[in-house]
Amino acid sequence: MNDAQRGRAEIIAEKVEAFVREVVVPYEKDPRRDHHGAPTDELVMELKELARRAGVLTPHILADGSHLTQRETALVLRKSGLSPLGPLACNTAAPDEGNMYLLGKMGSPQIKDRFLKPLIEGRARSAFFMSEPAEDGGAGSDPSMMKTTAVPADDCWVINGRKAFITGAQGAQIGIVMAKSAQGASMFVVDLPNPSIRIVRIPKTIDSSMPGGHAVVSIENLRVPNDQMLGESGEGFRYAQVRLSPARLSHCMRWLGACSRAHDIATDYANRREAFGKTLIDHEGVGFMLAENLIDLLQAQLMIDWCAGVIDAGSLATVESSMTKVAVSEGLMRVADRCVQVMGGSGLTEDTIVAQIFREIRAFRIYDGPTEVHKWSLARTIKRNWKAMQS
Numbered sequence: 001m002n003d004a005q006r007g008r009a010e011i012i013a014e015k016v017e018a019f020v021r022e023v024v025v026p027y028e029k030d031p032r033r034d035h036h037g038a039p040t041d042e043l044v045m046e047l048k049e050l051a052r053r054a055g056v057l058t059p060h061i062l063a064d065g066s067h068l069t070q071r072e073t074a075l076v077l078r079k080s081g082l083s084p085l086g087p088l089a090c091n092t093a094a095p096d097e098g099n100m101y102l103l104g105k106m107g108s109p110q111i112k113d114r115f116l117k118p119l120i121e122g123r124a125r126s127a128f129f130m131s132e133p134a135e136d137g138g139a140g141s142d143p144s145m146m147k148t149t150a151v152p153a154d155d156c157w158v159i160n161g162r163k164a165f166i167t168g169a170q171g172a173q174i175g176i177v178m179a180k181s182a183q184g185a186s187m188f189v190v191d192l193p194n195p196s197i198r199i200v201r202i203p204k205t206i207d208s209s210m211p212g213g214h215a216v217v218s219i220e221n222l223r224v225p226n227d228q229m230l231g232e233s234g235e236g237f238r239y240a241q242v243r244l245s246p247a248r249l250s251h252c253m254r255w256l257g258a259c260s261r262a263h264d265i266a267t268d269y270a271n272r273r274e275a276f277g278k279t280l281i282d283h284e285g286v287g288f289m290l291a292e293n294l295i296d297l298l299q300a301q302l303m304i305d306w307c308a309g310v311i312d313a314g315s316l317a318t319v320e321s322s323m324t325k326v327a328v329s330e331g332l333m334r335v336a337d338r339c340v341q342v343m344g345g346s347g348l349t350e351d352t353i354v355a356q357i358f359r360e361i362r363a364f365r366i367y368d369g370p371t372e373v374h375k376w377s378l379a380r381t382i383k384r385n386w387k388a389m390q391s
C-alpha cells in the first residue's frame with residue numbers, strides 16, 4: 001500500500017470507527033428483532049440512513065464506483081465490525097458486500113445499473129442462492145453436487161430446485177441464483193420477491209446478526225430472461241471463485257473487529273473484578289488468556305493483510321483465502337471463548353455483546369467453507385505439488 005492509499009483508507013476507517021462506536025453501539029439494545037433475533041429491516045434502514053448522513057454508507061466503494069484495494073478494505077471493514085450492527089449500518093455486511101463485489105466484476109452494464117446500483121446506494125439487500133438441503137443430496141460442502149437445474153426456453157431460462165441456508169432471502173430485493181445448465185453451473189440475477197421463489201421455512205440458528213435469517217427455499221419454474229444470466233452458461237463456479245476469496249476475507253475482517261471489541265470488554269472486566277484478594281488480570285490464568293487473545297488477534301490481522309495483498313496483486317487467492325479463513329475463524333473462536341471465560345457468568349449474558357460475538361463466530365467456522373473442507377483442499381494441493389516435484 002503506498003502513502004496515498006494508506007491515507008484515504010485510514011481516513012475512511014477512522015470515520016467508520018467513530019460512527020460505529022458513537023452511533024451504532026447504542027442501538028445494540030434496540031428491541032426491533034425478528035423471530036430469531038436478527039435486526040428487522042426497519043432497524044437496518046434507520047441505521048443506514050444515519051450512516052448515509054455521516055458519510056460512511058458503503059465506505060469501501062468510492063463515489064466514482066471504484067473499490068478500495070483489499071488491504072484498504074481490511075482497515076475499513078474491521079472498524080465496521082466493531083459491532084454486529086456496524087456492517088448492516090455501513091452496508092459492508094454479508095451477503096450484500098460479496099454480491100456487490102461479484103456484480104461489479106462480472107455484471108453487464110445493464111445488470112450493474114439495475115441490480116448493483118440499488119445495493120451500493122443501500123436501498124436494497126440481496127441473497128446468494130447456492131447451498132441446497134442435505135436431505136435432497138444437494139450442494140453443501142461439495143458444490144458439484146448441485147441439483148438445481150436451468151433449462152433454456154425461448155428467450156429465457158427456467159430454473160427448478162431447492163436451496164438451503166440462504167441468508168437474507170426473506171426480505172431481499174435481489175437474488176443471485178446458482179443452477180446447473182447443460183454446460184455446468186451458471187449464475188442468474190433475479191428480482192425478489194418472486195412468486196416462483198417460495199420461502200419454505202427459516203430455521204432458528206445459533207447466530208443472530210443477519211436480517212432475514214437463513215432460509216430454506218423452493219424454486220419452481222422460475223423464468224429468468226437470457227440477459228439476466230451473469231456472464232456465460234457453465235461459468236458459474238469460476239465466477240463463484242471471483243466472489244469467494246474476497247467474501248471469505250471480508251468475513252474475517254468484520255469478525256476481527258468484533259473480537260477486538262470482545263477482547264476490550266473482557267480486558268476491562270479482568271482489570272476491575274477481584275477474586276482471592278487481587279484483580280483477575282493479576283491471576284496468571286486470566287492474564288495468560290488475555291495475552292493469548294492478543295497473539296491470536298494479531299495473527300488474524302497479519303493473515304488477512306497477507307491474503308488481501310495476494311488478491312490485490314491480481315490472484316484469485318483461492319489457496320491463500322482458504323488458509324486465512326481457517327486460521328482466522330479458528331483463532332477468533334479461541335478469542336471469543338476466552339473472553340466468555342474471563343468474564344465468568346457475565347460472559348454468557350446479554351448484558352454485553354460478548355455472548356453474541358461468541359455465537360456468531362461459531363457459525364463462521366462453517367459458512368464459506370467449513371474448516372475441514374479447506375484443510376482437505378489444502379492437503380490435495382500439497383499432494384499435487386509433491387507429485388509435481390517427483391516428476
Ligand SMILES: Cc1cc2nc3c(=O)[nH]c(=O)nc-3n(C[C@H](O)[C@H](O)[C@H](O)COP(=O)(O)OP(=O)(O)OC[C@H]3O[C@@H](n4cnc5c(N)ncnc54)[C@H](O)[C@@H]3O)c2cc1C
Nearest residue numbers: 128129130131140141165166167363367368370372373376
Ligand atoms: C450461518 C450460515 C449462513 C449461510 N449462508 C449461506 C448463503 O447465504 N448462501 C448459500 O448458498 N449458503 C449459505 N450457507 C451454507 C454454507 O455455505 C454451508 O453450510 C457449507 O457450505 C457447508 O455445507 P453443509 O451445511 O451442507 O455441510 P455438509 O456438506 O453436510 O458438511 C458437514 C460437515 O462435514 C465435514 N466435511 C465435509 N466435507 C469434508 C471433507 N472433504 N473433509 C473433511 N470434512 C468434511 C465438515 O466438518 C462439514 O462441516 C450458510 C451457512 C450458515 C451456517
